[in-house]
Amino acid sequence: MLIKKNSFYDYAYRRFRRNKLAVIGTFITLAFIVVALLAPILSPYEPSEFFFMEGQNLYNKYDTPSLQHLLGTDSLGRDVFSRLLYGARVTMMVALSAVSISTIIGTIIGLVTGYFGRFIDAFFMRIVDIVISFPVLFLLISISTIMDPSIWIVILAIGLVSWTSTARLVRGEVLRVKELDYIVAANACGSSSLKIIIKHILPNILAPIMVQVTIGTAQAILMEASLSFLGVGVQQPTPSWGNMLMDAQKLLVLRDMPWIWIPPGVVTLLLVLAIYFVGDGLRDAFDPKQ
Amino acid sequence: MKTILEVRDLSVQFRTEEGSFHAIEHVSFSVEEQKTLAIVGESGSGKSVTSLAIMQLIAENGKITDGEIFIEGQDILKLTRKEVQQSILGKKISMIFQEPMTALNPVIKIGDQITESILEHQQVSKKEARQIALDTLKQVGIPSPEERIKQYPHQLSGGMRQRVMIAMGLVTRPKIMIADEPTTALDVTIEAQILNLLEELKKKFKTSILFVTHDLNIVADIADDVLVMYCGEVIEKGPVADIFESPKHPYTKGLLATMPSLDQTKSVLPTIKGSVPNISKRPSGCHFHPRCEYATERCRKEKPKTYVEGAHHVQCFLYAPKEGTKHA
């Protein structure tokens, strides 16, 4: 259909399809995306809606799962199931935005350092070394706390911290592709560097970038979850799977109210696993050495 | 003359994404004491697979589907893996490979790689093993072996590494050694040295040699008997003089004609028309028929049997007996 028959991508697509785990992963990921998009429709209540106990003026806190509240209510009397669904939206939006930022930054830096080399290369690679010396989480937290944490700060922070893997990957690929004959030929014909990079090099390195995007998305999800769990990510009342787990730091909740914290943890695990399966599948599908 | 190695009707099959195919079929031959048998063929003829099959080193996706392999009369295919490891491999039969750089473990000292063979198969102390290793290194012509024994493969030259491989192969005094294109990766001068060394050692240790190669010059040099393979089958075999002076199979004739010689009068080297067929898509009947100038309709339809004349065997209808004479 969209892909040329017997092209590199067509061949990879067929191999991907034969990989059962990858296909399952794709379906699960798509399912999550659909749920996230349809959250307002699927969700029985508003995520910030508070519920009161029968006929009383008290909030219905920590209610056990029932037909009215499929996953019970949380510490403030809100419906956990609805928060879970809306949380999917938040988590995915953050992850995808952050991955976009880190991919763009990383690809640009990778292309530039790989192609031009020498001083630019040395300079940026030292910057990469510096950034990766800092424990990711703490760097994220530091950035988040300098400014007041909000969704956009979180997205920016994750994006600024994660570009290094993409940059290294792209740089490596550019170095590999740079010496190929037709690049040398294009150069000899006098094409400008920019044109060569965009028209010739970039299309050839899309495959590993795609793999990295999937891995990056999975990691972004985990990073956002950690930040929100610690209180410096997505702030209440906006639900995120990470901040839904915050309550579980209280021993009482942990022990007696598993419906509050187990579901967000499990869905995070499922989504990340599914994305990793897809990423692995893509990597194997593109690997010419099989 | 005692037969050290006898291979009967050996067939090996490989499984790939596109299906299964036979890499070699119905391969039969024998090697006597202190003789050198050369297996000749182009890439894809199955000569390497044959030697690997004897050593039971076929890759995971392949297996021996038929045949028997006798070493000093014992069918090794009927033994358990453990028995083969303990009493056959490295002990009665050893193998040296083409690329000495990759065939030696880069992170283990040369000496240790040699002594480990000795210690595995012989009841000697570490000291004695070390002495045997040193002696063998001297015998393969490596100067100052006491120093070399402590070195790593990358510290030796290509020729020396191959000598180390030979030392490793002979240190347990096997009855037969398989050499799979051991000189292909070496310079011509080094190649000559290694071939001479092998001849010497063969006489000294009374070892037989099974030499796999694509180079007919080497065959003329060192072989007592020759086995010619094409497309996974033995198409001709016999004593070296017979094969070179009166080759029977059209393929063999073609091969010999392509050997350049110093008193060449022609200016264009003859070639065999066509190319080696894909191993999974073999031609019907006689596999060589598309390239053969003597091919008949029968060659396309039927597989020729092996016809014998003394010690000279050939698989070609040209030598099919007229009614009443014998065939193999």
Added chain:
Amino acid sequence: MLKYISKRLLISIPVIIGITILSFIIMKLSPGDPLANFINPSIDMADLEKSRQALGLNDPLYVQYFKWIGQVAKGNFGYTYSGNHSISGLILERLPNTVILTLSAFVMSFVVGIPLGVIGAVKKNTRTDYGITLMSLVGVAIPSFFFGLLVIYVFALMLGIFPSGGMVNIRAGYTGFAYYTDILHHLVLPAVVLSLGNIASVSRFTRSNMLDILKEDYIRTAKAKGLRNKAVIYRHALRNALIPVVTIFGLSIPFLFSGAYITESIFNWPGMGQLGIRAIQDREYGIIMALNLITATLVLTGNLISDILYAIVDPRIRH
């Protein structure tokens, strides 16, 4: 080899300078100018101006940077906003605890991860292999805090085998040998949680290395010599497969320090990580800056050591 090592050391210099600059920038961007908190709170007003001069608070930024480096080099990381505790004092107090936890997790990662990887490679495509691979994938995919919570839930709350937090049982007041076993008892769960992601990486990495090596020519040679299977795997394959594992040493260190923050927080382990998390919640930027700088330096040192180790272990580089 010396050439290789000195080259690595040389490259580290601009990196460490960059680390200090980044930490400095983060600090200056934090609300409230933590640099001002470098002044010893117990001096009197008369000396205040002198101290401010020493820190360069009235000077342009780049001067402040150098004066700050001077302070840090002397071990002064400033004082906390509330309580005016010496930050370096606080960190030193807690550093050993974090080291205990991180070191245990480090050792566990390799002691558990490598054998799992070898088994997976040798038993490739069997159920054992699939099981190990699945566990590794889950190990990398699960949010570490969720895993921590689960572990506490199952092993501490439900089964009661391990304590749910802390480093020692304060009420019991153990001394001597019992004290150390108590610490060990408390160490198990947090170390497992901290090392999980690493165990998964190490095992996948080892398995993939082993598989590549098992295809190498010298493995074929070893088999041709009639060596027993165990000898081939352990003496020939593993020795080669383990060489690149040293590179994971380097990757493990930032991973472990990063994870320590969350793990210490959940398990109430009195280490630097817990200090850091509390500092975030209390907006103690001085502590945040100090921890940033210290951990980044530790990570860099760790990577350097691991690169040097690699040079030592691979004889091809050694000679």
